[in-house]
Amino acid sequence: MTEPRQLLVVAHTPSPNTERMAEAVLRGARHEDIENVTTRHLPPLQAEPDDVMAADAIILGTTENLGYMSGALKDFFDRIYYPCLDHTQALPFASFIRAGKDGTGTIRAIDTITTGLRWRAVQEPLLCQGEFDEAFIDQCEELGLYVAAGLDAGMF
Template sequence: MAAAALSGAHEDQDSAARSLRASDATPGDMLAAAGYLFVSPENLGTISGEMKEFFDRCYYPLLGRIEGRGYASAIAAGNAGQGAEAQIDRIATGWRLRRVAPSLIVRTGADTPVAILAPKLVQRNDLQRCRDLGRSVAMGLHLGIF
């Protein structure tokens, strides 16, 4: 999903969009960005541990320093997604970020132990929705809309 969103962001040749794993992202990376697209799986009703660790590590160093920047989120979930969405939104509210697009929640339907443990295949139309979101966020930033 993140790769598809980045692909969409790069449809505009002037896009400076880049993708970082949550474990590699630093407060400096966040300060250098004009906006953010947070992409995470939902695990047990919340964001992934790696994403949570990123927010824990970066929250206080960025507090009061990125206010007003735009953000959006894309979440891969079994049947829900709202738990991860709410968690991201609470953190973004603390940073005083501005949501610039509705959350994109891709539901895989995995709700049995076998399905949950199996590799997930994101459907073509959902990947297109990710590309569209990446393109929209990048274009909005490029045009100064957000």
């Protein structure tokens, strides 16, 4: 049997709704049909470079704050950037963003940093925009399932 692939979810969840979104990502990633993926969730302020280097894929989650990613996710990137730069090239990643406005600044900021890290997006950012909608929960669950299934199948 091969060693399980590692999926890391780094999500800032300052509200009950964003917590539900992260839980949905985890539920999807831990679907019973996923056989060879271990999923771990860490808040951005607790995730370290070693956590990222041990991951086979990562899902980033953040709120839109003043047209940008959360300070917690930015702090995560600040701390892991140089230690991971030469060790995580082509790391598959996806992201979900809870945006009260348009989310474009947040998407652009994450894209800029992950491009610098040379990570590889495996799906367009999931933008959960406007008033909270229960459909966001299903979309987040699908995101977690998609990334975990891709890892499980050896697609990335």
